[in-house]
Amino acid sequence: MSDNSNNYKTGSFYRRFFANQLDQLINVSICLILPLLVAISIYSAGSANLTGSLINSAAVFMLVMLLLSVGCFFIMWIFSYKYGGSVGKLLFGMRIIDAQGKYMDRITAFWRMTAGYAVSAGFLFLGFFWIFRRKENLAWHDRIFDTKVIKVGSPLWGMLWMVLLTVFCVLATVFSVSLFIPTL
Amino acid sequence: MYSTVDNIKESFKLAWNHKLLWIVAVLAVGGMNFGGSSGLGGDKDENSDKNKNEIRQDVRFNYIDDTQPVKINEKVLGAATNALNSGSVGTMVGEEIYPIDSGGLISAVPGIIALVFIFSLLVIFNAVISLLISSWARGAFYPNVLKAHKQENYNFKSLGDAGKKYWKRYIKFILYIFLKRFLSFLPFVGIGIVSGVAAFFVPDFVFIPLLLMIPVFVWFFAYNIALGFVEEFSLRILVSDDIDTKSCYKKGWEYLKTRPGKSIKLALAWILAIGLLFAVFFGVAGTITYLIYQLIQKQALVFVGLLLGFLIFVVFMAVFVVATPLIVTAGAFAWTRLYLFTRETLEPPADVAKEVLDSMYRTEATNV
Numbered sequence: 266m267s268d269n270s271n272n273y274k275t276g277s278f279y280r281r282f283f284a285n286q287l288d289q290l291i292n293v294s295i296c297l298i299l300p301l302l303v304a305i306s307i308y309s310a311g312s313a314n315l316t317g318s319l320i321n322s323a324a325v326f327m328l329v330m331l332l333l334s335v336g337c338f339f340i341m342w343i344f345s346y347k348y349g350g351s352v353g354k355l356l357f358g359m360r361i362i363d364a365q366g367k368y369m370d371r372i373t374a375f376w377r378m379t380a381g382y383a384v385s386a387g388f389l390f391l392g393f394f395w396i397f398r399r400k401e402n403l404a405w406h407d408r409i410f411d412t413k414v415i416k417v418g419s420p421l422w423g424m425l426w427m428v429l430l431t432v433f434c435v436l437a438t439v440f441s442v443s444l445f446i447p448t449l
Numbered sequence: 450m451y452s453t454v455d456n457i458k459e460s461f462k463l464a465w466n467h468k469l470l471w472i473v474a475v476l477a478v479g480g481m482n483f484g485g486s487s488g489l490g491g492d493k494d495e496n497s498d499k500n501k502n503e504i505r506q507d508v509r510f511n512y513i514d515d516t517q518p519v520k521i522n523e524k525v526l527g528a529a530t531n532a533l534n535s536g537s538v539g540t541m542v543g544e545e546i547y548p549i550d551s552g553g554l555i556s557a558v559p560g561i562i563a564l565v566f567i568f569s570l571l572v573i574f575n576a577v578i579s580l581l582i583s584s585w586a587r588g589a590f591y592p593n594v595l596k597a598h599k600q601e602n603y604n605f606k607s608l609g610d611a612g613k614k615y616w617k618r619y620i621k622f623i624l625y626i627f628l629k630r631f632l633s634f635l636p637f638v639g640i641g642i643v644s645g646v647a648a649f650f651v652p653d654f655v656f657i658p659l660l661l662m663i664p665v666f667v668w669f670f671a672y673n674i675a676l677g678f679v680e681e682f683s684l685r686i687l688v689s690d691d692i693d694t695k696s697c698y699k700k701g702w703e704y705l706k707t708r709p710g711k712s713i714k715l716a717l718a719w720i721l722a723i724g725l726l727f728a729v730f731f732g733v734a735g736t737i738t739y740l741i742y743q744l745i746q747k748q749a750l751v752f753v754g755l756l757l758g759f760l761i762f763v764v765f766m767a768v769f770v771v772a773t774p775l776i777v778t779a780g781a782f783a784w785t786r787l788y789l790f791t792r793e794t795l796e797p798p799a800d801v802a803k804e805v806l807d808s809m810y811r812t813e814a815t816n817v
Contacts, residue, residue: 320560327567335574376613379578380585384472389770392472405472408605409589409612 273415275402276359278394280420287353287423290430292337298437300329305444346374350414356426358418364411373410381406451790453714456783457722464779467597471774473608476586478777581616584623588615592688594781598789618687621694626680629698633672636665678705678712681784682791689792708791715787723776730772734765 276284304326307318341351349360349368361377363369369377385392385405392405407413464470589612596603644658683701690697705712741761744754 320564324560324563324567327564327571331567331571331574334571372613376585376609380476380582380589380612383476383582384586387472387475388774405605409609411606411609 273417275400276354276357276414276416277402278396280357280359280416281354281396281402281404281414282393283420283427284351284353284357284359284423287356287427287430288341288351290427290434291352292334294430294434294437296330296333296337298434298441300326300333301441302437303329305441342371342374342378345369345378346371353423354414357420357423358416359414360417361412361414369410369412373412377406377410377412381410384409451711451787453711453718456715456786457718457779460779460782460786461775463597463782464775467778469603469605469608470590470593470597470778470781473586473590473593473612474774474777474781476582477590478781580620580623584616584620585612587619587623587684588612590781591615591684591785594778594785595685595688598782598785615688618694619684622683622687622697625694625698626676629676630673633669633676636669637662640665674716675705678716681712682788685785685788704788704791704795707795708787711787711790715783719780719783726772726776730765730768734761737761 304322307322307325344351344355345361346369348355349362354361361369361374363373385395395408396402396404401413403413589608592611592615593603593608596607640658640661644655647658648655679698679701682704683697686692686697686700686704690700692700738758741754741758745751
């Protein structure tokens, strides 16, 4: 980001909320739906005994889910300090900048994502609702780490991806259930 | 002059006036489950809630002849269809229900081991991140408690800066104290081994090592309580003095040995104060719940009773959410005040020391 970051308006509570929801949808799609599909296909194609097949598919589900969950955490961290925000924020046309108008360094990004979110969520998510309190739209984790979230583009891509991922999750869940139930 | 009761009263006042510290207080003392805040995709084992009453039928007991070349999918679907037709899940041949085949479980052992291993990795990952968050929160909390006590200015940004500056010291200290507590268990392990050996070779005298458990338990109890006091002092020394973890721990013991009575008094008074608060809180909550229950039992104003109950539940939850950080912050202030009082005893301020020295070594002229 450049020195003219002061010319950009800060992201409102609702835009940031939907960006967060998009991140959750992406996490669920990658970390839950995909492993579930893999596990169910293993279970359905599975071996002669149901017990072994069930446990093995559960193990595959857990392994893929764990690796992808940890992977999602690191991707979110890398995106935050390299590109200025999580995937959801980027798609909703927002960037996270520090007091100098640049993207956060990796240490600040890590603490903001872990300790910062923990602090904001600690009091029944009051730290997130604090965004309503001033014109600057700063949550507790923004105030603690001296960052702000600015609007740099349109939220249309974010809205589109939210709809697509929601449809994908619903279809994948229905498909998984329809695959799983006949094998009971 | 220092007084434990005045210390506690003053600490609650300070905690009420410094609400900004509440936001990190609970994290600093209680830690945080990382999974809730990170947005990681569902880390629950979806299969752990399976109905244990469902009995899985091994396909070998299916009526389909296994010697015939049958596709696996058809076999599974056929078995499932048969189960549906029979009207009960798990029934495969007529109305007989067969137990789970042990061969099936044995073949699933690698899967079970993999599940346990994967779950352990997930727990470890969460524990590491939670430890880092807790260390950062302590780094943010204690320096700013000291600032607040000295009536120095602090804000959100100073919380963040302090957390980033001190988290390494606090993580080393947390691990050091954990090691000390872990090592205090070793005498029990030793006695257990000796008892085991004695039971094997000399069963009549096995009670002797077991009798040793009593003094060891007393020592363990006293040592861990003292360690708690040392921890409280050391958490502040880490901020005030620029020394390593081991030296800080030793200094903590020094502080405790200087004021052991006041430390015990503060701990007991604190337990009493919190106990009274909780007694009042739960006493009121319990009384109101009982009254509402009576109203509902007598079918008098059921709807009003339920609505009132819900509203009171919400109020009490809100009070609980506010009370917890208030109590934690007040506790931190109470120990900070004792720490500063002890520090003045051990290391009096330079101007006080000078005054004392001056009065001890007066020149001849002033003695007239």
